[in-house]
Amino acid sequence: MDxxxxxxxxxxxxxxxxxIYISRSEKYVCLICGEEFEKGIIYPQNEVLFEAERAVKNHIKKKHSSVFEYLINMNKKYTGLTDIQNEMIKYFYEGLSDRQIVEKNGGGSTSTIRNHRFRLKEKEKQARVFLAIMGLLENNQGKDESLINIHKGATMVDERYAITEKERESIINRYFEKEGNGKLISLPRKEKRKIIVLSHISKKFISNKKYTEKEVNNILKKIQDDYVVLRRYLIEYGFLNRTKDCSSYWVKN
Structure with a gap:
């Protein structure tokens, strides 16, 4: 599952x-880590039994603290927020008054805080209009021209990710045997192509599953003999994460 x-x-x-609820598989899926909860199954949590939708809600609260915490801490390339806007939104979410924010910051004025509130509301209006425009654009745009989704663990988001679906399919067929289902023929030098190849390889790993280094190596060996290089690039480009002692690896979300 992507x-x-x-x-x-x-x-x-x-x-x-x-x-999100996927009707064809009757599963509730956590959008943060990909953990699934099947409708009709009862899940024990803290010695209490919950149906699937309640279980996924409890999972998000326990494992990810809150959706707000996850979203607000995403890369600013995704949120579009400056550092000060990010800080203000956290204060507003806590329910602090303008005066309390001023006191907490140790300076400034309530009028400055009000200005931040105003600018964020204006930004929200712009975002709504922009989403509507992009929705209309998508309806009149063919699949070949649509851009691929950027993985959330990306360490740097720039023009290297300006990749169309058609371009992605072409690169995969070029650099992998059996139309993408076989071994890696060679690792491309060009950054854009390398990202496409690494993204394709990362799909071999199950989201929300922990792997040992040996398990990671065994998966990568089936793709290319130089599995160490692949492992390093997957981490460097933010597709995989690992503990400091390299004892555990997982898909970076």
Missing amino acids: IDKLFWDATIDEIKQGY
Whole structure:
């Protein structure tokens, strides 16, 4: 399951709640880590039994603190927020008054805080109009021209990710045997192509699952003999994460 695609294709309400319901598989899926909860199954949590939708809500609260915490701490390339705007929104979310924010910051004025509130509301209006415009654009745009979704763990978001679906398919067929289902023929030097190749390889790993280094190596060996290089690039480009002692690896969300 492509958790990045699920996240970026989700509606605003689905992103706000932190999970999505997939009717064809009858599963509730956490948009943050990809953990699944099947409808009709009862899940024990803290010695209490919950149905699937309640279980995914509890999961988000326990594992991710809150959807707000996750979203506000995303890369500013995704949120579009400056550092000061990010800080102000956290204060507003806590329910602090303008005076309390001034006191907490140890300076400034309430009028400055009000100005921040005003600018954020204006930014919200602009975002709504922009979403409407992009929605209309998508309806009149062919699949070949649509851009791929950027993985949420990306360490740097720039023009290297300006990749169309058609371009992605072409690169995968070029650099992998069996139309993308076989071994890696060679690792491209060009950054854009390398990102496409690494993204394709990352799909071999299950989201929300912990792997040992040996397990990671075994998966990568089936793709290319020089698995150490692949492992390093997957981490460097933000597709995989690991503990400091390299004892555990997982898909970076």
